[in-house]
Amino acid sequence: MSVTIDITGLAADGSAPEADRWARISVVPSPLAELGMALHVLSEPGHHPELGGWTAAVSSRLSPHLADRLCEADFLWRTTFSDVFWAFAGVPGGRVLPGATLAEDLELLDELTDEQFVQAALEFTCGLRGDTPRPGTLDDPVLRRRALDMAAARGPMQERFTRRLMEDPPAIRAWLRHLLLDCEEAFFADTWARVQPQLAAEARHRTELLRRRGLTEALCSLSGAFSVDEEAALITVDKLPVVRTATGDGGLVLVPTSLGRPHV
Known part of the structure; x- marks a missing residue:
């Protein structure tokens, strides 16, 4: 099982200098993405025993009210990660890159249309596949019914959330934004201050490897989970989901993480 990324649209002409071949690949930390990783670790501490000390310290600081709200939305990050974090x-x-602060990343989240926001959440709560076109769920009664049925199969919490999401997207967007800002105040500001320097250093290092040694070295030296076929312009990541996607004529952004694996 793997995630396969077709990067044909990124490669410059083969005669271009190596430093220019992958100019549209960026390595940039994202505080919102790292917060998503942090929430995942808190919801599945048994999967990350190496972070047990951090998990215990953060969990002990959470107010019961915030802990309850996190449980209400934990399907957005427990098993995989909702696209709202990207x-x-x-x-x-x-061509847009992640923000330097959580506030900047949340401003980018605010720029998504209601349909984009709903699709990002429904991909996660309802198991919509990431490798297929996704028509407008908000305007299509058949898709709305399918989304609710799939959410109900996941559980009553997912069904309630999905119903609220489709009935009033702005209210759910405001609710999630408030929740993430409360997480920043409760624990994530301290965590980000600690990990941001190392993530910035990692981004600089990977960017330099990409420029000097090429895409294969930049990725495969990071983790054995990566394989790169530069001739076919394919990146494959050994992960549990089976997903195929393509960059098209856009860009590819690699987001380093301290709390997740394989650390990008």
């Missing part, structure tokens, strides 16, 4: 990728143009 909001920069949905901004039109395909």
Whole structure:
């Protein structure tokens, strides 16, 4: 099982200098993405025993009210990660990079249309596939019914959330934004201050490897989970989901993470 990314649209002509071949690949940390990773670790501490000390310390600081709200939405990050944490990728143009602060990343999230936001959440709560076109769920009664049926199969919490999401997207968007800002105040500001310097250093290192040694070295030296076929312009990541996607004529953004694996 794997995630396969077709990067044909990124490669410059083969005669171009190596430093220019992958000019539209960026390595940039994202505080919103790292917060998503942090929430995943908190919801599945048994999957990340190496972070047990951090998990215990953060969990002990959470107010019961915030802990309850996190449980209400944990299907957005427990098993995989909702696309709401990669909001920069949905901004039109395909050239937007993550923000330097959580506030900047949330501004990018605000730029998504209600349909984009709903699709990002429904991909996660209802199991919509990431490798197929996704028509407008908000305007299509058949798709709305399918989404609710699939959410109900996941559980009553998912069904309630999905119903609220489709009935009043702005209210759910405001609710999630408030939740993420409360997480920043409760624990994530301290976590980000600690990990951001190492993520920035990793981004600089990977960018330099990409420029000097090429895409294969930049990715495969990061983790054995990566394989790169530069001739076919394919990146394959050994992961549980089976997904195929393509960059098209946009860009590819690699987001380093301290809390997740394989650390990107």
